[in-house]
Amino acid sequence: MAITGSNDDSFGIDVIISEEDKTAPCCLHGPTLLFEKVGTGGKKGRRFYACSACRDRKDCNFFQWEDEKVSEARLSARQAQNQLRGPPFTHQEYCTRFKKFASLPLDEKKFCQDCQILLLPGEHENHSTHRCTAVTAAQLRRPSMLLHPLDNKKSNAQYLFTDHSSHFLLNTLAALGYRKVLCVGTPRLQELVKLRNLEQKHKPMQSLLLDIDFRYAQFYSQDEFCHYNMFNHHFFGGEASSSVLQAFLAESDGEKVVMVADPPFGGLVKPLANSFSLISQTWKKLQSSDHSNADIPMMWIFPYFFEPRILECLPSLSMLDYQVDYDNHPLYKHGKTGRKQSPVRLFTNISPRDVVLPKEEGYRFCSMCKRYVWSLNKHCDKCNICPSKDGREWKHCSTCEKCVKPSWKHCQACGRCVLPDHPCGHSEGKEGCFNCGSLQHKHKSCPLKNSHKNRSYRSSAKSGNKNVSHPPLLKPKVKGKSGAARRAKKAALAQ
Ligand SMILES: C[S@@+](CC[C@H](N)C(=O)[O-])C[C@H]1O[C@@H](n2cnc3c(N)ncnc32)[C@H](O)[C@@H]1O
Numbered sequence: 001m002a003i004t005g006s007n008d009d010s011f012g013i014d015v016i017i018s019e020e021d022k023t024a025p026c027c028l029h030g031p032t033l034l035f036e037k038v039g040t041g042g043k044k045g046r047r048f049y050a051c052s053a054c055r056d057r058k059d060c061n062f063f064q065w066e067d068e069k070v071s072e073a074r075l076s077a078r079q080a081q082n083q084l085r086g087p088p089f090t091h092q093e094y095c096t097r098f099k100k101f102a103s104l105p106l107d108e109k110k111f112c113q114d115c116q117i118l119l120l121p122g123e124h125e126n127h128s129t130h131r132c133t134a135v136t137a138a139q140l141r142r143p144s145m146l147l148h149p150l151d152n153k154k155s156n157a158q159y160l161f162t163d164h165s166s167h168f169l170l171n172t173l174a175a176l177g178y179r180k181v182l183c184v185g186t187p188r189l190q191e192l193v194k195l196r197n198l199e200q201k202h203k204p205m206q207s208l209l210l211d212i213d214f215r216y217a218q219f220y221s222q223d224e225f226c227h228y229n230m231f232n233h234h235f236f237g238g239e240a241s242s243s244v245l246q247a248f249l250a251e252s253d254g255e256k257v258v259m260v261a262d263p264p265f266g267g268l269v270k271p272l273a274n275s276f277s278l279i280s281q282t283w284k285k286l287q288s289s290d291h292s293n294a295d296i297p298m299m300w301i302f303p304y305f306f307e308p309r310i311l312e313c314l315p316s317l318s319m320l321d322y323q324v325d326y327d328n329h330p331l332y333k334h335g336k337t338g339r340k341q342s343p344v345r346l347f348t349n350i351s352p353r354d355v356v357l358p359k360e361e362g363y364r365f366c367s368m369c370k371r372y373v374w375s376l377n378k379h380c381d382k383c384n385i386c387p388s389k390d391g392r393e394w395k396h397c398s399t400c401e402k403c404v405k406p407s408w409k410h411c412q413a414c415g416r417c418v419l420p421d422h423p424c425g426h427s428e429g430k431e432g433c434f435n436c437g438s439l440q441h442k443h444k445s446c447p448l449k450n451s452h453k454n455r456s457y458r459s460s461a462k463s464g465n466k467n468v469s470h471p472p473l474l475k476p477k478v479k480g481k482s483g484a485a486r487r488a489k490k491a492a493l494a495q
Pocket residue numbers: 052053155156157158159160161184185186187188189210211212213228229230231262263264265
């Protein structure tokens with residue numbers, strides 16, 4: 001069953017996060033998530049468990065009704081299958097292999113493209129019909145260049161930062177005084193941290209990569225990489241692995257930690273927010289009491305149209321105008337000619353005024369908003385904000401009393417600004433609020449309309465409230481392609 005939507009037009013699917021539920025069955029990707037079909041008017045359907053990481057049945061077809069009785073035989077068959085399909089080597093074994101590999105003469109250093117593995121001399125024979133390439137010392141330091149990006153759009157979506165964007169991120173974090181970077185799904189950032197240390201020009205920084213892509217275990221020690229699923233906060237290496245994170249989060253000698261996460265864009269916001277909150281809680285417990293209320297400083301990299309959903313889950317974050325560029329993304333690439341603007345932004349709890357966006361790339365400081373904004377994001381005196389989210393210059397509509405996308409026109413029949421070719425009269429019926437996507441209210445009573453900081457998902461999750469129910473932002477009627485991918489495409493192609 002697909003997670004982001006169903007084939008039934010009138011249903012959406014909500015994920016239920018409960019910190020107390022330790023009974024979720026496991027698939028190859030750790031504990032599954034509990035989902036619930038939600039009909040129009042909030043009518044609840046039968047709940048089921050499905051894979052947290054894969055939103056395509058083809059990648060992981062785990063499915064179990066919540067109230068389904070599973071026989072012992074099926075449980076052990078499942079367990080056996082999970083073990084069978086795991087990685088070929090343990091992390092410890094990969095580390096031993098890496099040491100051997102690093103000491104080989106250059107002409108014996110080979111990487112099998114087909115198997116995505118560094119080969120030891122005795123193994124060349126077995127891979128003789130495969131595409132094998134030589135590996136230089138420089139390449140060994142850039143695994144993200146050596147490994148083939150996993151391009152499974154729905155689950156892995158390994159879109160790698162351009163050098164430009166990753167340098168911007170790293171330099172910004174270094175300038176803010178962070179010395180430890182927790183890289184959640186950001187292998188290229190981890191690489192840069194290590195390369196920067198080699199230059200010996202700056203104070204060294206530490207980094208720890210948490211990623212589901214176990215191929216990275218070939219290149220990093222157990223203190224530098226944990227096989228981790230960010231949708232269920234699952235450490236595949238068990239407690240030994242989660243204690244690596246714990247040790248990393250301790251800030252000895254005043255070395256400040258920052259977390260940078262770049263999840264696959266099709267990912268569900270609520271489970272991600274929950275995992276990041278759990279990381280923050282671990283960090284908090286290690287802090288001296290005077291900081292106990294603050295969260296771990298973080299940057300969550302995600303498309304701008306998820307802003308309401310992210311802020312609903314993690315109200316202490318705010319979205320910055322910086323456009324994150326990717327090397328291998330067909331739409332979000334910084335082109336030499338006719339640059340297509342990336343819809344991907346930074347969501348952070350670091351004070352926006354402190355994150356200096358580069359002037360030479362067209363960002364400026366808005367003294368009213370006290371943050372750096374994109375050149376086309378002009379301050380509106382009536383709204384008293386720099387309103388643009390998508391990088392285009394927005395315009396003020398005095399009837400709606402807010403700034404709207406340049407392509408929108410005010411429609412009297414709908415009573416709001418919409419695209420000129422909208423299905424008139426239907427735009428705010430079943431679909432609820434156009435401001436935040438909620439089905440529970442219309443935009444006029446949207447609590448996020450003027451301030452998005454007054455609702456807290458986190459407090460209810462923390463207090464152990466089992467069924468924290470949220471207005472689904474991921475629109476219910478998603479068919480085929482992932483909703484995020486569709487919206488991303490739509491947003492990137494000018495309306
Ligand atoms: C959009 S890419 C981000 C890569 C980043 N831009 C970089 O250049 O370093 C998503 C990353 O998250 C990882 N990933 C995907 N699903 C994951 C999961 N369930 N848990 C942890 N990591 C995951 C992928 O392997 C990939 O490294």
